[in-house]
Amino acid sequence: MAESDGVFLFIATYPDEDSARADYEVVKELHLVDAIGNFDAAVVTKDDKGKIHVNKDETVTRKAAWGGVAAGAVLGILFPPSILASAAVLGTAGGVAGHLWKGMSRSDVKELGEFIDEGQAALLVVGDITVSEALEKAELRAVKEMRKQVNVDLDELEKEIKAAND
Known part of the structure; x- marks a missing residue:
């Protein structure tokens, strides 16, 4: 697979939700000026009971070709449904999650x-x-960042995402 064919995951951690949301705005701006192609993104927070909350700006994800499915699929792989505060985050991401899951090792899933x-x-x-x-070039506020390439065919993933959105 060529370097350009992969799917990339970018995960950054923050001391608070406002800082994460500020960087989410940077990502949206990069998309608006055509600096990035198709993407999906979500701000993830954890409550005092250990539940994971996913906060998405649906207006942006509806405009993006990926339709809000990819981030939900990744979170469905990384976290058991019992700690996700909303099962709706998984939505129709089943096929997309399966496709991404094939491209990730168990150690990648655990690490992420x-x-x-x-x-x-x-x-x-x-x-x-x-x-x-x-x-990589953007000035983000993250405390820590991690990038991973997922070994999947980008064209096949986009077909799965389109099918999930139809």
């Missing part, structure tokens, strides 16, 4: 889930190589 769990808030961005490159 633990990484998100370390902070009070996190930003998860799923996208193509343009997302990885642009976020």
Whole structure:
């Protein structure tokens, strides 16, 4: 698989939700000026009972070709449904999650889930190589960042996402 064919996960942790949301705004701006291609993103927070909350700006995700499905699929892989505060986050992401799951090792899943769990808030961005490159250059407020390439065919993933949105 060519380097440009992969799907990239960007996860950053923050001391608070406001900082994560500020960087989410940076990602949206990068998309608006065509610095990044298709993407999906979510701000993830953890409450005092250990439940994971997913906060998405549906207006942006409806405009994006990925339709809000990819971030939900990744979170469904990383966290058991029992700690996700809303099952709605998984939505129709079953096929997309299965496709992404095939491209991730068990150690990747464990590492990513633990990484998100370390902070009070996190930003998860799923996208193509343009997302990885642009976020590398952006001045983000994250305490820690992690990037992972998921070994899946981007064209096949986009077909799954389109089917989930239809």
